[in-house]
Amino acid sequence: MEKEFLEKIENHKGVIFKISKMYMDDRDDQNDLYQEIIYQAWKSYGDFQRKSDFSTWLYRTALNTAIVFLRSEKKRSFIQNQGIENLVVPQESYNDADDKNMKLMYEAIQKLSPIDKALIFFFLEDFPGKEIARQLGITEVNARVKLNRAKIKLKEIIEKQKE
Amino acid sequence: MELENFKELWDKDSRQDLPEISLENQDEIHSPMRMLKINMETEFWLMVVSLPTLMIGFPFASGNKNIIIISAFVVTLTLAFIIYFYSRFLKLYKMLCNSSINTNYDLFNLRTQLLISKEIYISYYISYIPLAFILSLIKIDFHFEMAYNLAIFGISFLITLILVWFIIKYWMYYMYGKYIEDVVRLVDELNDVETKQAKYRKNSWFECSQRFFMNKFGLKGNILNTILWFVSVYIFIIIFLTMVLVTFIIIGAKLNFIDLTTLMKALERLN
Numbered sequence: 001m002e003k004e005f006l007e008k009i010e011n012h013k014g015v016i017f018k019i020s021k022m023y024m025d026d027r028d029d030q031n032d033l034y035q036e037i038i039y040q041a042w043k044s045y046g047d048f049q050r051k052s053d054f055s056t057w058l059y060r061t062a063l064n065t066a067i068v069f070l071r072s073e074k075k076r077s078f079i080q081n082q083g084i085e086n087l088v089v090p091q092e093s094y095n096d097a098d099d100k101n102m103k104l105m106y107e108a109i110q111k112l113s114p115i116d117k118a119l120i121f122f123f124l125e126d127f128p129g130k131e132i133a134r135q136l137g138i139t140e141v142n143a144r145v146k147l148n149r150a151k152i153k154l155k156e157i158i159e160k161q162k163e
Numbered sequence: 164m165e166l167e168n169f170k171e172l173w174d175k176d177s178r179q180d181l182p183e184i185s186l187e188n189q190d191e192i193h194s195p196m197r198m199l200k201i202n203m204e205t206e207f208w209l210m211v212v213s214l215p216t217l218m219i220g221f222p223f224a225s226g227n228k229n230i231i232i233i234s235a236f237v238v239t240l241t242l243a244f245i246i247y248f249y250s251r252f253l254k255l256y257k258m259l260c261n262s263s264i265n266t267n268y269d270l271f272n273l274r275t276q277l278l279i280s281k282e283i284y285i286s287y288y289i290s291y292i293p294l295a296f297i298l299s300l301i302k303i304d305f306h307f308e309m310a311y312n313l314a315i316f317g318i319s320f321l322i323t324l325i326l327v328w329f330i331i332k333y334w335m336y337y338m339y340g341k342y343i344e345d346v347v348r349l350v351d352e353l354n355d356v357e358t359k360q361a362k363y364r365k366n367s368w369f370e371c372s373q374r375f376f377m378n379k380f381g382l383k384g385n386i387l388n389t390i391l392w393f394v395s396v397y398i399f400i401i402i403f404l405t406m407v408l409v410t411f412i413i414i415g416a417k418l419n420f421i422d423l424t425t426l427m428k429a430l431e432r433l434n
Contacts (some may be wrong), residue, residue, distance in 0.1 A: 002186065005186075006184065006186075009184065013181050013184070014176075014177055014178065014181065017178060017181050017182075018173070018176055031182050034181075034182055035182065035185055038184055038185070038186070039185070039186065042186045060265065060266065063266060064266055064269050064270070067266065067270070067349060068196070068270070068273070068345070068346060068349065098172065098175060101168070101172055102172050102175070102176055105169050105172050105173070113352060114349060115349065115352050115353050118266065123170075124169060124170055124173040125173075126170075134265065135265060135266060136265060136266045136267055136353065137265030137266055137267030137268045137353075138267055138353065138354075142355070151166055154166065155166060158165075158166075
């Protein structure tokens with residue numbers, strides 16, 4: 001079963017790391033979250049019923065883990081007390097325009113709430129409204145409304161970044 | 164940069180140097196459930212070590228067989244409470260790690276179970292009130308006159324109430340409550356329940372020292388911080404109660420509502 005799991009997860013490693021980058025701003029925290037998602041997925045792999053697609057199940061497990069994941073204690077206190085809008089993202093070295101934009105994209109997403117991040121993930125992965133609703137356990141209308149709100153928030157953050 | 168460009172960038176993001184996959188449990192992972200589990204484990208062992216010392220140690224010194232038997236009974240009962248509560252939490256931890264129906268269901272389940280556990284935890288500490296009251300009766304063993312006995316019962320009852328209030332308000336919040344609040348906020352957000360804005364709160368001494376130790380020693384630092392605070396509060400309570408008692412006796416003697424001769428006689432009988 002371990003071999004089968006590792007083979008399956010190999011194709012989704014990239015997406016899992018992208019989720020980690022959406023949720024965590026610090027490289028160590030990103031690695032921690034990445035490992036935790038894989039560990040949680042492995043632990044519940046036995047219960048995976050194969051009723052849904054492996055990737056659908058994995059993304060749900062990944063998002064559930066990411067939503068309740070904590071930053072390391074120093075950042076946790078920092079965020080709780082000063083608000084997410086003041087979050088300082090560590091500088092990384094970027095080479096070209098794409099990388100720079102990618103950095104800006106992750107910085108903007110990181111400023112959203114955990115639930116909004118999940119919605120933006122579904123949007124970026126082109127999940128239809130019905131599927132987003134099923135994954136989150138809310139109605140389709142609610143999912144669409146929430147996604148629109150998350151997009152507006154993200155746009156506002158991008159506008160602020162431009163100023 | 165527009166939102167539509169995000170999709171393009173998202174697809175382009177294909178980092179090759181991804182961390183190695185490990186199926187082992189990572190010790191240094193921070194998640195509310197992991198932090199709750201560590202705090203629960205630390206508290207469990209602190210109680211197992213300190214309770215017999217506190218409850219049997221002092222009555223044993225009296226040499227009275229009845230007191231020893233009753234104290235041992237109270238300790239066994241209390242330890243049984245702790246073991247029940249701890250095993251219940253471990254079951255909950257295992258159950259929640261395995262469930263995955265949808266995000267809302269999973270988070271709601273987690274929230275409900277955590278809130279139930281919180282209530283059980285509060286009841287567990289409230290159950291100390293009658294236990295401590297009974298223990299104070301046994302220890303005093305009616306060596307004093309009725310008025311003194313009543314005053315001692317009243318004071319010990321009041322002290323226990325204050326201690327329980329302190330435990331529920333502060334100890335419980337820093338050990339468990341703040342992590343439970345995170346989960347409650349998430350569920351509320353997902354279900355469009357109007358959430359209260361998290362109040363601006365200055366870091367407490369507990370959190371400052373927790374951060375310091377965790378930055379130095381990782382999750383072990385959290386255990387160290389809990390032990391240090393537990394011992395410090397223990398010492399503080401003993402010093403505080405001694406001071407209150409001495410002040411009470413001095414004021415009582417000055418205002419003549421405590422008869423020092425009766426008090427000395429009673430203490431001699433106690434010894």
